[in-house]
Amino acid sequence: MWWFRAKTGENDAMNFTPEQIAELEADAIRICQELIRIPSVNYGEGKGDEKDVAAYVVKELADVGIASEVIETAPNRHNVIAKLPGQDTSRPGLVVHGHIDVVPVNAADWSVDPFSGVIKDGCIWGRGAVDMKNMDAMILACVRMWQKIGYKPPRNIVLAFFADEEAGSVFGSRWIAKNRPEVFAGCSEAISECGGYSINLTTGHRVYLIETAEKGINWMKLTAKGTASHGSLVNPDNAVTKLTTAVAKLGTYKWPERPTKTMKVLMKRIAEITGSTYDENNLKGLLQYLGPAAKMAGATLQNITNPTMLESGYKANVIPQTATAVVDGRFLPGMEEEMQQTIREIIGPDIQIDLLARDIALEFDFEGPLVDAMVAAIKKEDPEGIPVPYLMSGGTDNKALADLGITGYGFSPLRIPPEMDFFALFHGVDERVTIDGLKFGVRTLNDFLIHC
Numbered sequence: 001m002w003w004f005r006a007k008t009g010e011n012d013a014m015n016f017t018p019e020q021i022a023e024l025e026a027d028a029i030r031i032c033q034e035l036i037r038i039p040s041v042n043y044g045e046g047k048g049d050e051k052d053v054a055a056y057v058v059k060e061l062a063d064v065g066i067a068s069e070v071i072e073t074a075p076n077r078h079n080v081i082a083k084l085p086g087q088d089t090s091r092p093g094l095v096v097h098g099h100i101d102v103v104p105v106n107a108a109d110w111s112v113d114p115f116s117g118v119i120k121d122g123c124i125w126g127r128g129a130v131d132m133k134n135m136d137a138m139i140l141a142c143v144r145m146w147q148k149i150g151y152k153p154p155r156n157i158v159l160a161f162f163a164d165e166e167a168g169s170v171f172g173s174r175w176i177a178k179n180r181p182e183v184f185a186g187c188s189e190a191i192s193e194c195g196g197y198s199i200n201l202t203t204g205h206r207v208y209l210i211e212t213a214e215k216g217i218n219w220m221k222l223t224a225k226g227t228a229s230h231g232s233l234v235n236p237d238n239a240v241t242k243l244t245t246a247v248a249k250l251g252t253y254k255w256p257e258r259p260t261k262t263m264k265v266l267m268k269r270i271a272e273i274t275g276s277t278y279d280e281n282n283l284k285g286l287l288q289y290l291g292p293a294a295k296m297a298g299a300t301l302q303n304i305t306n307p308t309m310l311e312s313g314y315k316a317n318v319i320p321q322t323a324t325a326v327v328d329g330r331f332l333p334g335m336e337e338e339m340q341q342t343i344r345e346i347i348g349p350d351i352q353i354d355l356l357a358r359d360i361a362l363e364f365d366f367e368g369p370l371v372d373a374m375v376a377a378i379k380k381e382d383p384e385g386i387p388v389p390y391l392m393s394g395g396t397d398n399k400a401l402a403d404l405g406i407t408g409y410g411f412s413p414l415r416i417p418p419e420m421d422f423f424a425l426f427h428g429v430d431e432r433v434t435i436d437g438l439k440f441g442v443r444t445l446n447d448f449l450i451h452c
Contacts, residue, residue, distance in 0.1 A: 024145050028442040032137035033117035036126035042101035044167040053100045054078035057161050060140050064147035077163045077171035081183050086155040092188035093156035098136040099165030102128040109429045123432040130425045132193040134433045135412035138442040158187055162397050173400035181404055189370050190401050194392050195410025199293045200418040205273050206385050208378050211410025213262040213391040216336055216361030218329035223352040231317035240312050243323040246347035247307045253346055255302040259283050260332050262363055262391045269388045292421040300391040303339040304330045333363040359399055364407050374411050377448035381440055413444040
């Protein structure tokens, strides 16, 4: 067997031979395919099942001698935790985490079986290939290789494979952070999904977006009350009219730009790369250079309120007494109160607002040893690549860990072909990840982890 055990004093990147790196890549491909083939669909409202995919993770770890704990937070809602001792146990530990649930899929819309994990056109296809069983596979491939060669990471690492991320993390990271915080004791930083992947600017430059910030969430239920009556009568106190007027105002409101620290750094870097003028009062002018990523980046320059659901009435000729709507509100770091006040001003005092769900916004600096290690790992694999920070329009399990004082970044590296609209693949039809991109990712992740 070509694997060898590292000797004392030789725990560095030079220990990984070309044969070992090839095995690392092959393991990541295999595991990604096998994870996709285990449906772990999260339908929301507590309807999910991660039991089988969690059992697979436990087996892959046990095969190389890594013990793990399964934390069941509800029937079939399984999370996996494992701990790897580092060379310097006096340093604060690092949480390396991923979620093992995926969103539902309508198989009729796909060109392949969404749970086949088939390799086609240089890609692994299937639900979770992007979000985020590719990263789960890379994590497992790295730690499996370390065990085979007797390598210890520079610091303690806690591996966490969470349930329920796709429905608010109630049975995953949120539950564990609240009820089992001791599993993360001694950890100060974390990495997970939604960062470290490349986009090609319209100028041809390739940048890698490292997620350092996330928008917060206010999901709201709006309720209008009026006077019930026959549909044939004049009714100035119509609940449906009140509600739809308020929803239309809110849905069409033009939220002002409120550039955060992260977006200022990103856009200033884009201006430098493209030779453009940086105008802090008109950052949207630089979005044109981001190609398909412009839509996502544009959503992170302002608060957003999108009406998503309407409900009222039970018969065509009956004016109902109440009408309700659901609004998906996303606020920038530090701007939750401003968004709530503005909503109240827009819809007026007669509409009742009930908060259905709330989650914090995050923003961390794009600096420090951990970020330096991310940047160095990307530059090693792609010397022409330019790592930059970005603010994510959604959220990750890093928010739950932030409640424990853990600083979290999005770093699941991939090199994306210029012609691929990567953001459209999140929760999309024909979700897929390129083989070359996955190989790049696991090499980069491994290099980062051995230098972090």
